[in-house]
Amino acid sequence: MVVKLQRPILVGGLGLSFSLWMLDSWHDSIVQVGEFGLLSALAVGGGLWLFQQNRPKDSLKQLDGMVVDRATVESAIAKTETVINQLAQEAENHPALETLREQVAQLLLELDRQKIKVAVTGGKSVGKSTLIQVLQNLETQNFVSLQETAPLFREVGENSDTAILAEVAKSDFVLFLTNGDLTDSEFQTLQQLKAANQPNMLVFNKQDQYLTDESANILLSLKQRMQANVVATAASPIAIKVRKHEADGSVQEWMEQPAADIQQLTQQLGEVLAQQGQRLVWVTTMRKAGLLKAEAKNWLNGTRRDRATPIIEQYQWIAAAAAFANPVPAFDILATAAINAQMVMDLGNIYQQKFSLEQAQTVAGTMGSLMLKLGLVELSTKAISTVLKSNALTFVAGGVVQGVSAAYLTRVAGLSLVEYFQQQEIAIDSGTGLNLDNLRQTLQKVFQQNQQIGFLQRFVKQGVKRLLPEVQQVEVVGVEKFVG
Numbered sequence: 001m002v003v004k005l006q007r008p009i010l011v012g013g014l015g016l017s018f019s020l021w022m023l024d025s026w027h028d029s030i031v032q033v034g035e036f037g038l039l040s041a042l043a044v045g046g047g048l049w050l051f052q053q054n055r056p057k058d059s060l061k062q063l064d065g066m067v068v069d070r071a072t073v074e075s076a077i078a079k080t081e082t083v084i085n086q087l088a089q090e091a092e093n094h095p096a097l098e099t100l101r102e103q104v105a106q107l108l109l110e111l112d113r114q115k116i117k118v119a120v121t122g123g124k125s126v127g128k129s130t131l132i133q134v135l136q137n138l139e140t141q142n143f144v145s146l147q148e149t150a151p152l153f154r155e156v157g158e159n160s161d162t163a164i165l166a167e168v169a170k171s172d173f174v175l176f177l178t179n180g181d182l183t184d185s186e187f188q189t190l191q192q193l194k195a196a197n198q199p200n201m202l203v204f205n206k207q208d209q210y211l212t213d214e215s216a217n218i219l220l221s222l223k224q225r226m227q228a229n230v231v232a233t234a235a236s237p238i239a240i241k242v243r244k245h246e247a248d249g250s251v252q253e254w255m256e257q258p259a260a261d262i263q264q265l266t267q268q269l270g271e272v273l274a275q276q277g278q279r280l281v282w283v284t285t286m287r288k289a290g291l292l293k294a295e296a297k298n299w300l301n302g303t304r305r306d307r308a309t310p311i312i313e314q315y316q317w318i319a320a321a322a323a324f325a326n327p328v329p330a331f332d333i334l335a336t337a338a339i340n341a342q343m344v345m346d347l348g349n350i351y352q353q354k355f356s357l358e359q360a361q362t363v364a365g366t367m368g369s370l371m372l373k374l375g376l377v378e379l380s381t382k383a384i385s386t387v388l389k390s391n392a393l394t395f396v397a398g399g400v401v402q403g404v405s406a407a408y409l410t411r412v413a414g415l416s417l418v419e420y421f422q423q424q425e426i427a428i429d430s431g432t433g434l435n436l437d438n439l440r441q442t443l444q445k446v447f448q449q450n451q452q453i454g455f456l457q458r459f460v461k462q463g464v465k466r467l468l469p470e471v472q473q474v475e476v477v478g479v480e481k482f483v484g
Contacts, residue, residue: 091300113281118175124151130235134235134236165193175200179205202222203233237257304418315414320403339410341361377409384405404459
């Protein structure tokens with residue numbers, strides 16, 4: 001098997017001079033851990049999630065905690081445009097481009113939107129439709145749009161909770177209705193709204209269906225549990241029987257419908273809309289910009305991954321050939337690290353993470369060191385050896401285990417880099433900073449994903465075909481106890 005080594009790092013790395021660098025790097029700390037990786041991963045969501053205070057707060061205080069103004073939102077939209085433009089540059093005819101551009105243009109128009117969108121949501125039969133009918137009579141109806149969602153917490157069907165909450169995310173404010181103390185599902189959904197930076201108010205509707213003491217206890221429980229503003233309403237009170245005694249001794253009876261009890265709700269909702277209406281629009285636009293940016297980046301990452309996969313496959317078989325031809329453990333490590341350094345540079349170019357030769361060597365050495373510390377090298381070699389033992393001809397071939405192991409570890413390293421780069425912001429000028437903890441977690445995750453029995457069997461078959469082309473397909477069995 002002949003492999004051309006045309007890359008300068010590969011050629012130089014397989015020489016004696018490269019071994020001196022590798023021996024040093026394998027034992028010393030060789031990377032400065034940067035903080036940008038963690039920060040940019042947190043920023044992909046597109047918003048500033050500032051809901052970590054433990055003290056109770058009403059809706060106005062909730063909004064005051066958000067650092068959002070027009071300039072901030074315009075900056076978020078600009079960052080979203082940057083990702084879309086990057087996608088256009090790397091995939092000129094991508095089918096999602098037209099839709100993405102239309103959506104980002106709409107975001108700019110949203111900044112000056114006057115009508116406030118209020119979503120009314122909750123489980124089944126909590127009074128959403130009735131409450132909306134009552135609220136339609138508010139003086140604010142001209143600049144407020146009330147929209148009822150499909151009921152939450154239903155069995156799997158057409159409208160899943162995820163789809164409903166995706167629609168809720170497009171609104172500026174949420175009225176979440178419950179008709180009693182919170183269920184676990186309701187509590188979890190409210191926590192999701194809170195984490196998504198979605199301003200909301202919890203509405204305890206149908207309070208008239210409880211005794212006065214019971215209603216007061218439920219309201220207190222809701223306030224204590226949510227540590228947020230809660231209002232009690234009765235949008236459609238139960239009709240009461242009225243009895244009138246006439247002078248002649250006769251008695252007349254009829255059912256009378258009490259007026260809706262929503263004074264507390266209308267007062268507090270009115271305050272929010274009047275004082276924070278513009279900021280509500282900005283918060284919504286900020287959230288939409290974040291979601292659109294994440295969508296665009298997913299498309300971009302998919303495009304880049306399609307380009308990265310053949311590169312990883314190329315280097316994994318180069319590593320296999322080098323280790324197979326020189327089945328000396330020390331040389332195996334040197335060759336694999338040299339190959340991985342060139343792979344780091346090529347993958348970095350795809351993901352706009354520019355590495356110099358020295359930086360690429362540092363990254364490759366760091367990943368090799370992490371693999372050793374995590375025990376991935378030993379585990380992978382043991383599993384691959386077990387597979388190959390099922391066929392004596394291939395197992396006795398001196399460098400097969402080393403070759404397939406080198407290919408496998410190179411593949412894990414490449415896929416881990418792809419996963420890591422996908423978490424970074426777009427167009428970072430330098431790749432000097434690595435978040436070591438993040439990289440370690442990514443390595444473990446990718447290694448576990450590529451330890452499935454079926455994948456290992458297929459991978460070993462491919463490796464044997466490349467290293468020993470004269471040997472036909474090898475049946476591989478018995479790896480379960482090492483990779484289960």
